Amino acid sequence: MSVTLTLTAIFGLAAAIAGGALPRGSRVGGAVALTWGACASALVGAVSVLHGGHPLALHSSQIIPFTGVTMVLNPLGAVFIIATAVVAVASTLYWIGYASHGLSTRTASAALPLFVTSMLLVPAAGGVSTFLLLWELMALSSLVLVLSEQSRREEARSAAQWYAAMTHSGAAAILFALVLLSAHAGGQTFADIASHAHHLSAPVRAAAFLLAVVGFGSKAGAVPFHVWLPKAHAEAPGPASALMSGAMVNLGIYGIVLVGNELLGGGPVWWWLVVVALGIVSALFGALYAATSSDLKRLLAYSTADNMGLVLIAVGVSGLFAATGHQTTASLAMVAALLLMVNHAVFKGALFLAAGSVQIATGTRDLDQLGGLMRRMPVTGAVFLVGALSVSALPPFNGFVGEWLLFQSLLHGLAATNTAVVIALAIGVAALALTGGLTVAAFVKATGIGFLGRPRSSEAVAAHEVPTTMRLGSVVLGSLCVVLGLVPMVVLPSLERAARSVLRAAPSASVDGWVTLHLTGLRGVLAPVLLFAGLVGTALVVAMLRRASHRPSHAWSALRRTEPWVSGRELQTARMQYTATSFAEPLQRVFDDVIRPSRDLDVSHATESRYYIERVAYRISSDDIIERVFYRPLIRTMRRWGQQARSLQNGSVHRYLAYGLVALVVILVVIA
Amino acid sequence: MSASTYANVLELAAGLVIVCAVVTLWRRSLSAIVKTLAVQGIALGVVALTLGLHQHDDVLITVGCLVICSKGALIPTLLGRVLASEPKSRETSPLVNVPASLVGAGALIFLAYGATAPVVDLVGTTPGRLIPLGFATLLVGFFAMVVRRKAASQIVGLLLVDNGIALVAFLATAGVPLLVELGATLDVLLVIVVLRALAGQLWSRFGVLDLDQLRELHD
Incomplete structure (x- = not known):
């Protein structure tokens, strides 16, 4: 089956060449078809690894001088490849329709397949040089994509500069970490490093791990290395931003697990406390800025930092449990981390694709200019709503199951003996609760202001639904949110196999049951399907009661119907509605000391008398505090x-x- | 050729190379500098010839003859033609005055001896002892390029560097391959041809051949 890896590379290169060489009409179609070939062969390889249990290995002395190319695909890498491939198929499908609005130049059409292919192959790299080559290819091709709309928007150039600086600093840290390990292990393949890891001195191990956390953390958007993320993800064109946020950031997590668990075989408690702390800060910070942001894609990008924070918390907690000898909870936390990652890939991909559609339809990402899109773009609106419910971790959507598992592992871990671990877990639970609340606020705002209410600008009035392929691409990911939410057992056994291989734990399932999820060895039950049935049932009962009590009394005749989110009033103008800024204002006041926004109140008086005010302009800009400081x-x-x-x-x-x-x-x- | 004659001729010729290098710093008249350069080229060729005769190496003898022809005759003639476009030209105001540059050259020769001491110990033959002279020629040539203003002086400095490298090569390795030597000489010839064109341009634009006029190009 290792031929699937070769096929992925060949298809990917062919797709890039097709994108760069074919004439305009067939360019995107050809590139997409061949990219699907790459995705399909990678998927076949990854599924065979997860079900056969044997890693795929491939070695060639060609291409890279001295070391050659080493590819080893193990279950952990397979999970990341599957997540990437799913997002890539949907995003490239979306790209077909998007191409008539941009992203159809030769450069972009060659860079996008290259980006997808490098992401598909990074988790299969089996040696330092192969890994770094693919990693840099991924960074460079995504940089080209961020720059692809620079002629239209000046900000894209600055975003690309930030991205380039941050990704290269991160790559330097990764390079140092991996070179340090391979120098001390006396070999550059990951197998060599893993077999020598226990002979390394503690300072070397710690230095390599911390460097890896910084380098991979910056790719995952962990605060304070996240500054590139809201800029680059917001400026990248629709399909590229979905790929970056749905697939690329995951590989940062992959890197941390690769170095921390697979190469170094776990470490002392303080390593994982660092990871948990990084995760908590990222989750809180990301959620807070998402809640106060009024740019749709910037909001989504901050939410990516928030979600990656959750994954980091889960990874760190898993390491903590493994270090203190709690194998069952460690395995559960790792499954939670992988499930959170997969879920995030799916719903954030859907959300970014929907946001890209909004940008195409209205020409703006500013929530204060949007509104009423649910009626004008029903499919895109529905996908965004599903994504928003998923990211808010509400049942029956997929985000809920992941966060439930994370909470379970945190709560069960509170029985641990190590005081530092217990404190970290308690803070983690509190932070998760706050993050959850802030995320809901952010996405209520995004959906309510952006898609409900009345349009706030002429562009929003004129918006209409995007081409079929774009809708299809986002619907694919949107429906996966529902499927994964109702039947998480579709992926859980595979994730568990991966988690066990990472932790080198005994093969025993920690989550069981198709309809009702049981945690083996721990107390905890969840039945997503029954929950969904209950929700639908309750809704039906309410509707029937409402119909039964429907009689022409004065109470019902006085009922006035308006659109949702117009404050229940007949509005004279759309400007009387809540805006994204005003919606987030109370929240912003609460967190004033953290965000420290710059407020600007501009009152202009009428020329006749200073007692009459002609216009009041209130601007509030919450640029990133970490960037500023x-x-x-x-x-x-x-x-x-x-x-x-x-x-x-x-x-x-x-x-x-x-x-x-x-x-x-x-x-x-x-x-x- | 007896051993003592061989050593004496070699030392004399190598010494002449470094003396010529210092003389180019001392003289201001460009035509005199070019004549000194010709002498240096001949001395360099004599070094190669002596080595070739001593070691019965036909290739080295050929290279020696070529060096005398090119560096002793051809290149100085071409340089002379460049100077003909600005007759009676003198290095009027070098960045470092003549006495100071002579002191600098002295210091550089000291440095060359200090830096190459390990190499001299390692080689240990008569030619090996003379390696510092080649090195010193290189450094003095570099120094000449830094402190002189005229385009022609710069090319003289470059030729000194080239001659220094060639001298080290002859002394340390008993000669570089013919092909490499030919290549290096061709490069220098090309540089002079370019300079010829550049000097013409400079002369017609600015009426002088000072490189300081080129400062505005950097943006």
């Missing part, structure tokens, strides 16, 4: 150094020659 000063310092370095260069030939001579003399003096 950490990164801006850093950039200022770098710029100052750059300015000083410029004085070295004044165009004089003699000066340049003198630099050369001085350098030569200094070297000679040093070696003499």
